[in-house]
Amino acid sequence: MSLFSDNIRSLRLKKKVSQEKVAESLLITRSRYTKYEDGTSEAPYEILKKIAHYFHISIDLLLSVDVRKIPTNHLLQLENNRLLLPITVDANGENFIEIVTQKAKAGYLNGYGDPEYIENLQQISLPFLGPGKHRGFPVEGDSMPPHEDGSIIIGRYIDKLGEVMDGKTYIIITKSEGMVYKRLNKNKRNTLVLESDNHFYPAYEVKASDILEIWEYECNIGRTDKKQEQSETESMKELLLELKREVMEIKNRA
Structure with a gap:
């Protein structure tokens, strides 16, 4: 049996549904679905997508991670079953x-x-x-x-x-x-x-x-407590303000 076969069998048992019920939801025969759980046949892409949506789990996890080791209440489902965190x-x-x-x-x-x-x-x-x-x-x-x-x-x-x-x-x-x-x-x-x-x-x-x-x-x-250096933009603003003050002082003296 493959990891995929073990996963869908485990998910079905957790869901407490029969092979017949899953097959009906996938619009396939029970004998065809049984072959996926037994590992004697590989699910085509379209069926793989349907299985992923049925169990609310991403395809990448179905194929690459042993979901039997993961408590389902520790997973966060994302949009369109893209990923589970x-x-x-x-x-x-x-x-x-x-x-x-x-x-x-x-x-x-x-x-x-x-x-x-x-x-x-x-x-x-x-x-x-x-x-x-x-x-x-x-x-x-x-x-x-x-x-x-x-x-x-x-x-x-x-x-x-x-x-x-x-x-x-x-x-x-x-x-x-x-x-x-x-x-x-x-x-x-x-x-x-x-x-x-x-x-x-x-x-x-x-x-x-x-x-x-x-x-x-x-x-x-962070680990530092040093004072943040003044940015070039702030320095320019202060320089312009200082020039403005000097111009105003010159005007006031005139």
């Missing part, structure tokens, strides 16, 4: 926040959809954040001041691209760039512009099809 809670029922450390960052692109990988990440609890699914990500480099290299950005999961607000900052997980923290703007319907607050780094575009996850900035955890 594990949710773990403390003794008071508060959601734990998984922290993607620098060491774990390298494997996140492959493990973000694997509940076993996620549940092995370090966890903290921040009850003041309120509702939503949160996760912590490391900051690298100097592209997003005042957040420094080594800080942790706590983000809230964004399910739909339409929820992204121009000018706000987000952790973006993409197929091509991996994990980045940037300020976003919607350039086109299916394209986002990623901008750094440090203008030394040029902005660039990312297509919606390349995006795996988006997490909206909620708070950060």
Whole structure:
């Protein structure tokens, strides 16, 4: 038997329904469905989609993760069964926040959809954040001041691209760039512009099809207490104000 066969059998038993009932819902015969559970036949793509929707679970988990090891109440279902995220809670029922450390960052692109990988990440609890699914990500480099290299950005999961607000900052997980923290703007319907607050780094575009996850900035955890340096824009404003004051003084003396 395959992992897929074990999964659909386990899900059916948890749902407490017969093979006949599942087959009726899929619009196929019971004998055909039985072959999928026995592993003697592989489900074609169209049937695979129907099975995923019937059990409310993503296709990638059906094929690649042993769902028997995952309590169903620890999963967060997203739109169109695209992905299921594990949710773990403390003794008071508060959601734990998984922290993607620098060491774990390298494997996140492959493990973000694997509940076993996620549940092995370090966890903290921040009850003041309120509702939503949160996760912590490391900051690298100097592209997003005042957040420094080594800080942790706590983000809230964004399910739909339409929820992204121009000018706000987000952790973006993409197929091509991996994990980045940037300020976003919607350039086109299916394209986002990623901008750094440090203008030394040029902005660039990312297509919606390349995006795996988006997490909206909620708070950060840092280790530095040094005073933030004044930006060039603020310095120019102060210089112009000083020149304006001097001009006014000259006029008043005339």
